[in-house]
Amino acid sequence: MKIVLATSNKGKVREIKAMCTDFEVVAFSEIIEPFDIIEDAPTFKGNALLKAKAVYDALDDEEAIVLSDDSGISVDALDGAPGIYSARYGGENASDKDNLHKVMDEVKAKGLESSPAHYTAAIAIVTKEGEQVVHGWMYGDVITTPRGENGFGYDPCFIPEGFDKTLGELDDEVKKGLSHRSKALYLAKLVLGTIKKGREL
Numbered sequence: 299m300k301i302v303l304a305t306s307n308k309g310k311v312r313e314i315k316a317m318c319t320d321f322e323v324v325a326f327s328e329i330i331e332p333f334d335i336i337e338d339a340p341t342f343k344g345n346a347l348l349k350a351k352a353v354y355d356a357l358d359d360e361e362a363i364v365l366s367d368d369s370g371i372s373v374d375a376l377d378g379a380p381g382i383y384s385a386r387y388g389g390e391n392a393s394d395k396d397n398l399h400k401v402m403d404e405v406k407a408k409g410l411e412s413s414p415a416h417y418t419a420a421i422a423i424v425t426k427e428g429e430q431v432v433h434g435w436m437y438g439d440v441i442t443t444p445r446g447e448n449g450f451g452y453d454p455c456f457i458p459e460g461f462d463k464t465l466g467e468l469d470d471e472v473k474k475g476l477s478h479r480s481k482a483l484y485l486a487k488l489v490l491g492t493i494k495k496g497r498e499l
């Protein structure tokens with residue numbers, strides 16, 4: 299069964315492919331000309347659905363199975379920011395590095411060296427059978443000095459609960475075992491399994 303990912307984020311593509319080895323997983327840009335999707339919903343769930351529906355419509359293939367991921371980091375000391383604005387916290391064309399440094403600078407500006415924080419992932423699945431959204435979370439602390447090169451995005455400043463290293467320093471396998479994305483994908487795979495069974499009947 300082929301799953302089409304409605305994302306342009308290479309870090310997400312890499313992680314989702316590594317977590318879904320039972321399925322053939324392709325990024326939508328491997329099949330059709332990539333296009334921008336305006337993410338203007340007020341929630342992770344709403345934005346995940348916007349992305350999956352846009353790609354499902356663009357594929358023009360009734361049988362397609364499209365999966366999207368809308369995710370971000372929420373920092374307690376910043377009243378939950380950047381949250382759904384994680385991809386553009388450092389400005390409209392901000393890089394991952396700009397966003398990472400903005401979060402660390404804002405925490406520092408509060409006179410803190412760290413703050414509790416959590417990642418959220420909303421995964422939407424859009425098929426002819428309907429639309430489903432599942433969520434996963436990972437809790438920990440954001441620190442104000444980046445450490446390590448693994449992962450992507452905010453990982454160099456995030457220490458998961460129970461660890462003393464950032465996701466930038468920890469092995470990809472460790473992140474795979476505890477991340478917001480892997481928890482949401484566990485549920486998404488149950489949905490995919492049901493779709494698969496239904497189609498085989």
Ligand code: ITT
Pocket residue numbers: 304305306307310337349367368369370371384385386394397417449450451452453477479
């Ligand atoms: P798509 O919309 O094309 O999927 P995007 O990068 O714009 O790609 P989002 O709108 O969901 O994706 O924004 C997610 C932001 O949160 C982005 O800045 C990521 O770097 C960050 N993020 C999400 N999951 C992360 C993770 O596991 N590790 C580090 N940063 C993460």
